[in-house]
Amino acid sequence: MTKKKNRFTVGWLYPDLMNIYGDRGNILTLLKRAEWRGLDARAIDLGRGAAHGMEDVDVFFFGGGQDREQALVYDDLIEIKQEPLEAAVANGSVVLAVCGGYQLLGHYYQTAEGERFPGIGLIDVRTEAGKKRFIGDVVVDTTLEDLKPTTLVGFENHSGRTFLGAGARALGRVRVGSGNNGGDGTEGCVQGGVVGTYLHGSLLPKNPHLADYLIRRALSRRGMAELAPLDDSIELAAHAKILERAQPRAGER
Amino acid sequence: MRRTAAVWAGKATGALSRLSGLGGGTTLPGDVARAIDPTILRKLTGDLTEGSILITGTNGKTTTARLLTSIFEGMGKRVVSNRAGANLIFGATAAALRSAGPDGKLRADWGVFEIDEASLPRAVEEIQPRIAIVLNLFRDQLDRYGELEKIAKTIEAALESIPEGAQAVLNADDPRVGEIGLGLGRTPLWFGIEDPVVAMRKLPHAADARTCPKCGASLRFSAVYLGHDGIYECPNGDFARPSPGVAATDIALQGFDSVGMNIGETRVELPVGGLYNAYNAVAAFAAGTVLGVDGQYMAERMHGFTAAFGRQEKMDFRGRRLVLVLSKNPAGFNETLRTAVDMAGATHFILGLNDRKADGTDVSWIWDVDFEQLAGRAQVVVPAGKRAHDLAVRLKYAGVEARPPQTEPGRALDDLISVTPEGATAHILCTYTAMLDIRAELVRRGWAKPYWET
Ligand SMILES: [Zn+2]
Numbered sequence: 128m129t130k131k132k133n134r135f136t137v138g139w140l141y142p143d144l145m146n147i148y149g150d151r152g153n154i155l156t157l158l159k160r161a162e163w164r165g166l167d168a169r170a171i172d173l174g175r176g177a178a179h180g181m182e183d184v185d186v187f188f189f190g191g192g193q194d195r196e197q198a199l200v201y202d203d204l205i206e207i208k209q210e211p212l213e214a215a216v217a218n219g220s221v222v223l224a225v226c227g228g229y230q231l232l233g234h235y236y237q238t239a240e241g242e243r244f245p246g247i248g249l250i251d252v253r254t255e256a257g258k259k260r261f262i263g264d265v266v267v268d269t270t271l272e273d274l275k276p277t278t279l280v281g282f283e284n285h286s287g288r289t290f291l292g293a294g295a296r297a298l299g300r301v302r303v304g305s306g307n308n309g310g311d312g313t314e315g316c317v318q319g320g321v322v323g324t325y326l327h328g329s330l331l332p333k334n335p336h337l338a339d340y341l342i343r344r345a346l347s348r349r350g351m352a353e354l355a356p357l358d359d360s361i362e363l364a365a366h367a368k369i370l371e372r373a374q375p376r377a378g379e380r
Numbered sequence: 381m382r383r384t385a386a387v388w389a390g391k392a393t394g395a396l397s398r399l400s401g402l403g404g405g406t407t408l409p410g411d412v413a414r415a416i417d418p419t420i421l422r423k424l425t426g427d428l429t430e431g432s433i434l435i436t437g438t439n440g441k442t443t444t445a446r447l448l449t450s451i452f453e454g455m456g457k458r459v460v461s462n463r464a465g466a467n468l469i470f471g472a473t474a475a476a477l478r479s480a481g482p483d484g485k486l487r488a489d490w491g492v493f494e495i496d497e498a499s500l501p502r503a504v505e506e507i508q509p510r511i512a513i514v515l516n517l518f519r520d521q522l523d524r525y526g527e528l529e530k531i532a533k534t535i536e537a538a539l540e541s542i543p544e545g546a547q548a549v550l551n552a553d554d555p556r557v558g559e560i561g562l563g564l565g566r567t568p569l570w571f572g573i574e575d576p577v578v579a580m581r582k583l584p585h586a587a588d589a590r591t592c593p594k595c596g597a598s599l600r601f602s603a604v605y606l607g608h609d610g611i612y613e614c615p616n617g618d619f620a621r622p623s624p625g626v627a628a629t630d631i632a633l634q635g636f637d638s639v640g641m642n643i644g645e646t647r648v649e650l651p652v653g654g655l656y657n658a659y660n661a662v663a664a665f666a667a668g669t670v671l672g673v674d675g676q677y678m679a680e681r682m683h684g685f686t687a688a689f690g691r692q693e694k695m696d697f698r699g700r701r702l703v704l705v706l707s708k709n710p711a712g713f714n715e716t717l718r719t720a721v722d723m724a725g726a727t728h729f730i731l732g733l734n735d736r737k738a739d740g741t742d743v744s745w746i747w748d749v750d751f752e753q754l755a756g757r758a759q760v761v762v763p764a765g766k767r768a769h770d771l772a773v774r775l776k777y778a779g780v781e782a783r784p785p786q787t788e789p790g791r792a793l794d795d796l797i798s799v800t801p802e803g804a805t806a807h808i809l810c811t812y813t814a815m816l817d818i819r820a821e822l823v824r825r826g827w828a829k830p831y832w833e834t
């Protein structure tokens with residue numbers, strides 16, 4: 128039993144199809160940071176057709192894909208993954224969804240022509256197609272509890288506009304960049320153990336405090352709430368570099 | 381008259397920008413001339429006595445163009461070529477301008493142009509090529525190009541519009557290129573690699589484009605050569621790699637020193653290394669075959685080939701040997717790392733990452749590069765470039781102990797020198813403008829020639 132207790136499992140949804148923005152960096156960061164705390168960390172691939180072991184997953188990761196790939200995962204997500212994912216989240220598993228993955232976890236994606244593609248509705252957000260693509264560095268002031276530093280940095284590249292419903296709160300407020308929709312100043316969402324965001328770059332390597340937040344939250348459901356501190360000087364130096372160089376883009380917000 | 385004015389204005393701009401130290405004058409003259417006469421490129425390339433070859437694809441354009449240029453020049457032909465990576469329509473225009481005479485006429489036989497994927501439709505329309513080569517389509521610079529799918533569609537439309545009698549020369553091993561070629565109205569000439577010995581067992585993390593265009597199933601690979609290039613088929617049997625008409629076999633890899641291969645009956649020895657250069661050689665060879673050029677003659681020209689600046693450029697400095705290797709996206713970086721570590725036994729590195737427009741402003745792709753290859757094998761790694769700090773984090777999570785990040789090229793070089801013993805070799809693997817920065821520093825210190833002289 129101790130062996131299982133010491134285990135840390137990352138479930139990577141569609142690693143071959145939804146891995147467009149260096150999403151592997153998020154997986155590596157979760158695994159290494161768990162490993163460095165003496166946990167037995169592993170990642171399981173949850174490709175098309177796979178649902179085995181989802182109940183044991185501590186942190187799910189759902190990345191972005193191109194249109195063609197996103198279309199290919201769509202049926203599988205609804206038919207194979209939705210139920211076990213909902214069950215795991217209800218049990219305290221944590222989810223990080225970026226870009227395309229973030230959109231698919233919401234209620235729907237609406238095209239420019241008004242056609243709606245339903246998502247799985249795990250989070251209270253909806254997305255509409257936009258004309259202009261938001262591309263560039265992003266700096267967010269996060270409201271997530273006890274996060275130090277209080278900033279998150281990343282890179283966004285999306286044309287979808289995501290709007291939060293009453294059930295979801297923002298991951299933070301945009302200081303630089305466009306965030307959820309380029310209008311209301313919010314970026315990402317938090318709803319229970321699910322975090323959605325447009326930030327890649329990759330997100331977790333330069334935001335080790337957010338990585339630890341996800342790990343800690345997932346482990347707390349198993350009664351392991353403490354994480355030993357790590358030397359994050361290299362990660363935080365890269366974080367600081369983005370804070371220093373990120374300038375508000377012309378014509379935005 | 382408009383044409384002559386455009387040529388003169390363009391030439392003057394080129395001379396000025398060189399004099400004022402702005403750079404090699406590789407594209408600005410094209411802007412100026414096109415502003416005066418928008419049809420200038422069509423007119424100039426219309427003067428070519430033999431015609432043009434266009435080369436596109438994510439990786440290998442410059443080397444393939446240089447191989448073909450060398451083949452034609454050895455035949456006594458005058459060649460116009462857009463060197464130094466100036467591969468937008470303005471760069472091609474500037475190259476044509478440089479070879480134009482005072483009467484505004486282009487005096488040359490062949491045009492060999494490397495063309496950015498997104499610029500291909502315009503280049504085909506204006507240049508009316510005899511041959512269009514597509515090398516590969518890897519994920520690259522999503523911030524600038526958008527999705528791979530759109531680029532594939534753009535290339536497909538361009539290939540449909542090449543002139544009557546022109547030939548598409550395509551990489552059979554690349555599933556995206558295969559998809560494009562199999563949908564064309566005309567039969568392409570396919571090239572590829574047939575050598576299980578140099579294949580990897582599984583797809584690297586950088587691989588993409590792994591699904592069947594017909595049914596969406598994940599493709600099955602019996603061999604992977606580079607990125608997602610290899611021998612593939614759909615498990616449902618409705619899509620498979622076309623059989624290459626020109627193939628490289630019996631490949632011999634010698635680090636960054638050479639790559640040898642059989643192409644048909646001909647043994648080709650290229651004095652630059654890496655499997656990716658085998659692709660460049662077989663692509664150029666296939667184009668030569670279309671034109672009826674003798675295989676043995678092409679092999680001789682390739683044997684005497686010298687690489688373009690920053691692409692496996694070798695130089696001595698302070699008793700150390702430097703090898704500069706352009707490494708610009710996951711597929712390319714994985715392959716240069718593999719060549720460096722597995723085949724060249726490299727132990728001392730500068731890795732350079734910039735995020736200017738030409739590099740891609742989004743650097744998330746470094747997480748798809750298998751820097752893990754360096755763990756336990758590299759002795760010295762200096763993360764360099766504008767985004768050196770991102771590289772430092774990447775290396776940490778790859779289990780590679782690195783030196784402190786250096787954003788100034790001079791400091792990166794100084795740090796490398798301080799820990800590289802005399803007589804040793806160091807490898808400098810950099811993205812495009814990071815390479816320009818390092819090279820400019822080497823020029824400043826008198827170690828390398830400015831790139832427009834090479
Ligand atoms: Zn199929």
